[in-house]
Amino acid sequence: MRHFVDLSRFTKEGVKELLAAAEEMVPRARDGLDLARGKILATLFYEPSTRTRLSFEAAMLRLGGSCLGFADARASSVVKGESLADTTRTVDKYADIIALRHPAEGAALACSFYAGVPVINAGDGGHLHPSQTLLDLLTIKSELGRLEGLNVVLVGDLRYGRTASSLALALAPFKPRLVCVAPEGLELPPHVVRRLRLELGTAVEETTDLAEAARVADCLYVTRIQQERFFSTDDYLKVKGSYVVDRRVAALMPPGALILHPLPRRDEVAVEVDEDPRARYFAQMHYGVPARMALLALLLRLIPREVPSREVKGEELALPCPNPRCVTASEEYLKSLYTPLLDREESLFAELGERKRYRCLYCDYEVAV
Ligand code: CP
Secondary structure (H helix, E strand, O other): OOOEOOHHHEOHHHHHHHHHHHHHHHHHHHHOOOOOOOOEEEEEEOOOOOHHHHHHHHHHHHOOOEEEEEOOHHHOHHHHOOOHHHHHHHHOOOOOEEEEEEOOEOHHHHHHHHOOOOEEEEEEOOOEOHHHHHHHHHHHHHHHOOOOOOEEEEEOOOOOOHHHHHHHHHHHHHOOEEEEEOOOOOOOOHHHHHHHHHHOOOEEEEEOOHHHHHHOOOEEEEOOOOHHHOOOHHHHHHHOOOOOEOHHHHHHOOOOOEEEOOOOOOOOEOHHHHHOOOEOHHHHHHOHHHHHHHHHHHHOOOOOOOOOEOOOOOEEOOOOOOOOOEHHHHOOOOOOEEEEOOHHHHHHHHHOOOOOEEEEOOOOOEEEO
């Protein structure tokens, strides 16, 4: 485990190890410890954040280390046109570990190629948010006592809500039933659904009936419509307020269920639901510090623990990634790298008369070649 860019690249055992490390940090997040003295975390945030940046910094301070960085790239030499690669090769001289939030999909992986220190993906566009997912899994496990076989209902902007894709993929080894409720056009990206169904064997259902979905939920995971990812305000206004979890929806849910939200929220969870004991989104934030303490301590090799992951190798193809939000579109010096889809998928595609498919190593977009 050299970097932490995609939780779905860890084996089930690896995810369990990460969770065990995070659970051990829960009491230490309150009391602090002196494990990372002399170590420096750089938080490079090219997009706004409250929870992720502050909880990474709190985690490093609780471990006894220090922090530097920027909360707004407009106050850095990025405005002078500095590339992500050069910024990375500069900051790794000042810090022992980097947490990067960036609007481009695959930016953290690109950063990891240039960094001489570990890189943590603190959110890359609408793609992934693996440290949020680790704290989401920690919340679910702590609050429900298990991860296996849950009915998880994902509600809201599943297209650009990176936390939803991240959680769906990370839960897959735990054999969930995923029920997706999204406005038209904001469904889980097709490549995520395909990967869940074909590669990971996950039951994924799509519905527009939030009330029916709420009745079966062990966990209702709500996400905000990501206005900042829309190209026009009109498009945003068409879907704004499509699904709202209010007291009426909560009343349909099983008594022991959870209502989670990565926050920030707008109108998708009514304030009246905050008083419901099943609404655990503020408790969820509490798990952010121990989860991130565990990540920092593991990546800095401050605690001994083997965390098995899968190596994913890229193959260079003379084919630009067609996803305009991919980091290769904005950081043009990056080579186009792809992974061929698995044999099982290939044979399914062959049956469908499709050509060989590849997945962009950075943003997971699929292309047929
Ligand atoms: N959940 C989350 O990523 O929040 P921030 O955008 O405030 O970091």
